[in-house]
Structures are given as structure tokens and as C-alpha cells.
Amino acid sequence: MKLSVIGCGYLGAVHAAAMASIGHSVVGIDVDADKIALLNSGRAPFFEPGLTELLSEALATGNLRFSTDFADAAAAEVHFVAVGTPQSKDGLGADLRYVNSAVDALLPHVAPGDVIVGKSTVPVGTAEGLAERITPTGAILAWNPEFLREGFAVEDTLRPDRLVYGVGDGAERAESVLDGVYHVALAADTPKIVTGYATAELVKVSANAFLATKISFINAMAEISEVTGADVTALADAIGMDARIGRRFLNAGVGFGGGCLPKDIRAFRARAEELGVGRSVAFLGEVDAINLRRRDRVVDLTTALLDGDVAGRKIAVLGIAFKPNSDDIRDSPALDIASRLAALGADVVATDPEAIENARRMEPDLTFGTVEEALTDADIVLLLTEWKDFTGIDPVWAASLVKTPLIIDGRNALPHTQWIDALWEYHGLGRR
Numbered sequence: 001m002k003l004s005v006i007g008c009g010y011l012g013a014v015h016a017a018a019m020a021s022i023g024h025s026v027v028g029i030d031v032d033a034d035k036i037a038l039l040n041s042g043r044a045p046f047f048e049p050g051l052t053e054l055l056s057e058a059l060a061t062g063n064l065r066f067s068t069d070f071a072d073a074a075a076a077e078v079h080f081v082a083v084g085t086p087q088s089k090d091g092l093g094a095d096l097r098y099v100n101s102a103v104d105a106l107l108p109h110v111a112p113g114d115v116i117v118g119k120s121t122v123p124v125g126t127a128e129g130l131a132e133r134i135t136p137t138g139a140i141l142a143w144n145p146e147f148l149r150e151g152f153a154v155e156d157t158l159r160p161d162r163l164v165y166g167v168g169d170g171a172e173r174a175e176s177v178l179d180g181v182y183h184v185a186l187a188a189d190t191p192k193i194v195t196g197y198a199t200a201e202l203v204k205v206s207a208n209a210f211l212a213t214k215i216s217f218i219n220a221m222a223e224i225s226e227v228t229g230a231d232v233t234a235l236a237d238a239i240g241m242d243a244r245i246g247r248r249f250l251n252a253g254v255g256f257g258g259g260c261l262p263k264d265i266r267a268f269r270a271r272a273e274e275l276g277v278g279r280s281v282a283f284l285g286e287v288d289a290i291n292l293r294r295r296d297r298v299v300d301l302t303t304a305l306l307d308g309d310v311a312g313r314k315i316a317v318l319g320i321a322f323k324p325n326s327d328d329i330r331d332s333p334a335l336d337i338a339s340r341l342a343a344l345g346a347d348v349v350a351t352d353p354e355a356i357e358n359a360r361r362m363e364p365d366l367t368f369g370t371v372e373e374a375l376t377d378a379d380i381v382l383l384l385t386e387w388k389d390f391t392g393i394d395p396v397w398a399a400s401l402v403k404t405p406l407i408i409d410g411r412n413a414l415p416h417t418q419w420i421d422a423l424w425e426y427h428g429l430g431r432r
């Protein structure tokens with residue numbers, strides 16, 4: 001099938017390459033000319049395991065190309081909209097300007113019977129509004145939310161755990177076209193749910209809201225553990241053994257960040273307020289607050305461990321990305337904590353296997369270096385993103401570099417007994 005993918009960021013670039021890899025003919029379109037040039041040369045514009053290989057394979061088959069010209073979408077019959085929906089500058093709601101301008105630019109190039117498929121995460125009600133603009137062209141709108149995780153984006157796109165189609169007018173055609181797009185996943189028995197626009201939009205934001213709530217729940221338990229001497233990791237292991245609860249997403253630490261969970265729970269609250277049901281998800285305000293308090297906790301604990309003043313003290317920050325296996329620094333707890341400590345006068349040296357370039361653009365005044373440069377003569381070490389490169393550090397080697405063997409494990413990810421045996425003063429979060 002001939003597909004276009006509008007918006008080639010973390011979601012769209014992977015989607016375009018993955019769809020081409022299963023035999024579709026795909027054009028990826030983006031307004032960012034540099035990104036398009038990189039993609040056309042087979043280079044991923046961001047770090048995502050497996051993406052470079054997928055891109056070069058798909059480009060070599062001739063099934064995949066990238067363009068800045070919306071007219072190139074005209075040859076396609078299915079058009080995925082995968083542009084950003086960031087938090088508005090002036091409030092909690094989602095900024096829909098990119099979705100609106102992408103659809104405006106696409107519409108002159110669609111033909112009757114084409115299917116426009118929304119993939120971006122949007123406030124409930126968005127699809128219904130877009131359908132009113134799209135229907136007069138004879139094209140059909142479907143909403144097909146995406147559940148991929150960064151770091152596993154290629155795998156999640158090729159082998160999703162479920163497919164959700166939100167359909168309206170032209171439902172039958174939309175469903176059969178999407179079945180054609182996802183024939184490989186469907187042949188592998190991937191569950192499919194066909195529903196209306198509103199449910200499809202809500203599935204996406206409620207899934208992210210649930211995940212965020214699960215993380216903040218365990219971080220609330222970390223706060224209680226910190227004043228009672230309990231160990232939140234043992235607690236998570238124990239409650240997670242109940243299959244109804246499950247152990248995943250119960251890792252306490254510096255909390256969630258990234259381009260999705262934080263902005264999605266805020267946009268959900270804002271949309272619920274508009275709909276007059278703000279009370280229903282008011283708890284997400286608490287989820288957000290608990291999450292942000294974990295960053296304060298690390299700044300406060302660091303200050304306390306450095307005798308009340310971080311000014312002039314060297315702090316090694318291990319990890320900048322919002323999670324391992326990604327170079328994404330959007331709303332990264334690690335970068336936030338590093339910047340706040342630097343603003344308090346600390347001599348922060350931050351390191352990350354993939355995110356330094358992105359972080360330097362956003363925080364040009366922060367100092368970045370190698371693990372060795374960060375650790376050398378450090379007064380304290382903060383592990384803030386649990387990359388394997390960091391969790392596998394030899395504590396004896398690290399102790400030989402630092403001024404003081406003092407560490408905060410902001411992800412409760414280190415083999416702490418080994419660090420304690422190597423004479424480190426070890427502080428987890430929600431555990432002693």
C-alpha cells in the first residue's frame with residue numbers, strides 16, 4: 001500500500017521506516033528540512049535502538065523516502081498524522097497547532113476515499129472536529145493511537161501489543177484499509193479493538209494516565225518509606241507479586257519525564273475541565289505533584305549530604321536522558337535536577353551515553369563530560385538515568401576517582417550491596 005507519514009519525529013520516523021520494512025511504499029513528510037535530509041541519507045535524527053538499521057534497509061529497497069513537500073503525499077492512499085502535541089506555553093492543555101497545520105497542508109493533496117489516520121496523542125473531541133474539515137474532501141478520518149515506548153520503538157511498532165482503530169463516517173473502509181496496513185501484526189494475532197473516535201482518543205490518554213499514576217503511587221510509598229525506615233523496593237517487589245497489581249512501572253526514584261506522560265496527564269486534566277468533569281481526573285494533579293516532588297527530594301538530599309550548601313562542590317550526574325536507551329531530554333528529571341543544582345552554585349559535571357548533544361543545546365551553561373571526568377574529585381555522585389553503562393560501573397574503580405565515596409541512587413538501580421562493600425555511603429530513594 002502507498003502511505004504518507006506526516007511528522008517524522010520519535011513516532012513518525014519509526015512508523016515510516018517500520019511500515020516500509022513490511023513492504024509498504026512510504027513517504028515521510030516533515031517541515032524540518034534538516035531532519036528530512038538526515039533521514040534520506042539513512043541517518044536517524046535521534047537515538048533509537050535499531051532505527052538506523054531499519055532506515056538503511058528500507059531506503060535500500062526503494063520503499064521509503066522522505067520529503068518536505070506535502071504534494072508528495074498525493075500518491076498515497078493512507079496518510080498518518082504523527083506531528084507533536086506539546087503542552088501549551090500558557091497552560092496545561094495540549095497545543096494543537098501542529099496537528100491543525102499538518103492537516104491543512106495535507107488536505108489539498110488527498111483524494112476521495114483516502115484515509116487520514118491520526119496517530120498523535122490528542123484531547124478527546126479533536127478527531128470529531130477534524131472529521132468535519134476532512135469529510136468534504138471525500139477522505140475518511142480514523143484515529144489510531146500509538147503505544148510505543150522510546151528505547152523499544154522499533155520493536156513496539158513492528159510487534160504492537162494491541163491495535164486500536166477509532167472510526168466514524170466511512171468506518172468500513174477505514175477498518176479494511178487499516179487492516180491492510182497492519183496485515184503483519186494482525187497475522188500474528190495482535191488484538192484489535194475497533195471503536196469510536198472518542199474512545200480511541202481516551203484509550204491513549206487514559207493508558208498514559210494509568211502508567212503515570214502507577215509510578216506516582218510507588219513514589220508516594222517512597223515518601224512514606226523515607227520517614228518510616230521502610231524499603232520501597234522490597235515493598236514494590238512484594239505488592240508486585242500480586243498479579244492484579246504487577247511489578248512493572250513500580251520503580252520508585254526521580255519519577256517520570258519525557259515528551260509524553262507529563263504533558264499527557266496535564267492535557268487530560270485541562271480537557272476534563274473544559275468538559276465540566278474536571279473532578280474525575282483531579283487526582284492527576286496529585287500524580288503530577290508527587291512526581292515533581294521527587295526532583296525536589298534529590299536536590300534537598302544532595303544539599304543535606306553536602307552539609308547544607310552545594311555551592312562550589314563538585315557533583316557528578318550520571319544520566320541526562322529521561323530514561324535509558326534514549327537521547328530524549330524532554331521534561332527529563334535528570335536534566336532538571338542537574339540544572340537546579342548548577343543554579344545553586346554547584347560545580348555539576350553531567351554525563352550520558354547519548355543525550356549530551358541535546359542537553360547542551362538546551363542547557364549551554366551546564367558542564368558535560370565523560371563518566372571519568374564527572375567522577376574525578378566529585379564530592380557526591382547522583383545516578384539519575386539507569387543506563388547499563390552506569391549500573392555496571394565498578395564501585396571500586398569509581399571510589400578511586402571521587403573525592404568522597406557518597407552516592408544517591410536516584411533510580412534504585414545499582415547493586416547497592418556491592419557499592420556499600422566498596423565503602424560507598426549509599427542513599428537510595430525510599431530506602432535507607
Ligand SMILES: NC(=O)C1=CN([C@@H]2O[C@H](COP(=O)(O)OP(=O)(O)OC[C@H]3O[C@@H](n4cnc5c(N)ncnc54)[C@H](O)[C@@H]3O)[C@@H](O)[C@H]2O)C=CC1
Pocket residue numbers: 006007008009010011012029030031032035082083084085098101102105119120121122146147148149150259260
Ligand atoms: N515519542 C513517543 O514515544 C510517542 C509519541 N506519541 C505522540 O506522537 C506525537 C508526536 O510525538 P513525537 O514524535 O515524540 O514528537 P517529535 O517532536 O519528536 O516529532 C514531531 C515532528 O512533527 C514535525 N512537524 C511539526 N509540525 C509539522 C507540520 N505542520 N507538518 C509536518 N511535520 C510537522 C516536527 O518537525 C517533528 O519532526 C505526539 O502527539 C506524542 O504525544 C505517541 C506515542 C509514543
Ligand SMILES: O=C(O)[C@H]1O[C@H](OP(=O)(O)OP(=O)(O)OC[C@H]2O[C@@H](n3ccc(=O)[nH]c3=O)[C@H](O)[C@@H]2O)[C@H](O)[C@@H](O)[C@@H]1O
Pocket residue numbers: 121146147148149150151208211215248249250251252253254255256257258259260261322323
Ligand atoms: O505516549 C507516549 O509517548 C508513550 O509514553 C510512555 O513511553 P515513554 O515515554 O517512552 O517511556 P516510559 O517507559 O513509559 O517511561 C516514562 C518515564 O517514567 C519513568 N519510570 C518508568 C517506570 C517506572 O517504574 N518508574 C519510572 O520512574 C521513566 O524513567 C521515564 O522517565 C508509555 O510507556 C508508552 O506506552 C507511550 O506510547
